[in-house]
Amino acid sequence: MLDRLLGRAELKEQIEELTKQKDHLQRQVEAEQRRRADAVADKQRAEERINRLEDRIEQLEDRVRRETADGQTAPEYRVMREVGPDRAGELYGRLATIQSDSDGLLTAAVTDSDSIPTTVSDRLGDRTALVRRAAPALVVIDDAGLVAAALNLPVMPDPFDGWADSFRLQPSWFQPTSRFAFGLLRSDTFALGIYEGRERESLTAFKSEVKSQHSKGGFSQDRFERRRDGQIEDHLEKARDEIRDADEVDQIILVGERTVLSELRELADTTDVADASGDPETALKQAFHDFWTVRVRGL
Structure with missing residues (x-):
């Protein structure tokens, strides 16, 4: 009776009615979320595959370039090989020992496929297209036709080109030669090693809890x-702090997912995309090996 006099009974009835409406709408929302959950998960999995697809796209684009405008087959590489970190020093040594009595050895750092030096194009002619496909690459050619290769190096120098009596090379382009930090960054994984040459002196690594799929019910996609x-x-903030704490190193190399790598790019001297995955230490080892692998393409 008192509730009616105060209007509370009517308010309670309104509350009950609104609660029923809210529950009905909530059930509709949750049903819609369940229908969309699979699509959201597919989208997230697709994002995680971006790095792998980048390599595949490059391969397909290479196949397209092999056909010239008149329908003839484009030139092919004479050989394609990968030289791992354990043999990269040997590759450098072999090239460094090649000598010419005159200016018979051409070295060119080609960093842009649209800017091929005339010293290279004049020498290779139609096969210049191979350099364009390989760029960025270090090109080494001798005037006797015995040596002609494009090297995809771990560390590319600034653009240059010229003939000399020896190839213009630096050991640090081929292999680690100093004290440096090498890190792997993914959206949920981080590992940072301090290296002296190829030997790792210390390791900081962690995985973070990052939801990979939309919840089957509860909060909305936007909240997720x-x-x-x-x-x-x-x-990323934890990773940023660890990189900033890496002192007494000559350089910082950071590789990982393209989507998150850009967030910390300013902290590194060199960055590159890598698809190494797994536990942090294993992924770091794989990324280190991949980064310091030299790819040789015979011209």
Whole structure:
């Protein structure tokens, strides 16, 4: 009776009715979320495959370039090989010992496929297209036709070209020669090693909890994405602190997922995309090996 006099009974009835409406709408939302959950998960898995697809796209683009405008087959590499970190020093040594009595050895650092030096194009003619496909690469050619190769180096120098009595080379382009930090960054994984040459002296590594799939019920997709973005940002902040603490090193090399690598690019001297995965230490070892592998293409 008192409730009616105060209007509370009517308010309670309204609350009950609104609660029923809210529950009905919530069930509709959750049903829609369940229908969309698989699509959201597919989208996230697709994003994680971007790095692998980049390599495949490059391969397909190479196949397209092999056909010239008149329908003739484009020139092919005479040989394609990978020289791992354990033999990169040997490769450097062999090239460094080649001598010419006159200016018979051409070295060219080609960093842009659209800017091939005339010293290279004049020498290779139609086969210049191979250099364009290999760029960025260090090109080594002798005037006797015995040596002609494009090297995809771990560390590319600034553009240059010229003839001399020996190839213009630096050991540090082929292999680690100093004290440096090498890190792997993914949206949920980070590992940073301090190296003296190829020997690792220390390791900092961790994985962060980052949701990879939308919840089957509960909060909305927007809330899920905001939470995931927040988790990734926290992960990147921890990685940022570790990189800043890497002192007494000559350089910092950072590789990893393209989507997060750009966030910390300013902290590194060199960056590169890498698809190494697994536990942090294993992924770091794989990324280190891949980065310091020299790819040789015979011209």
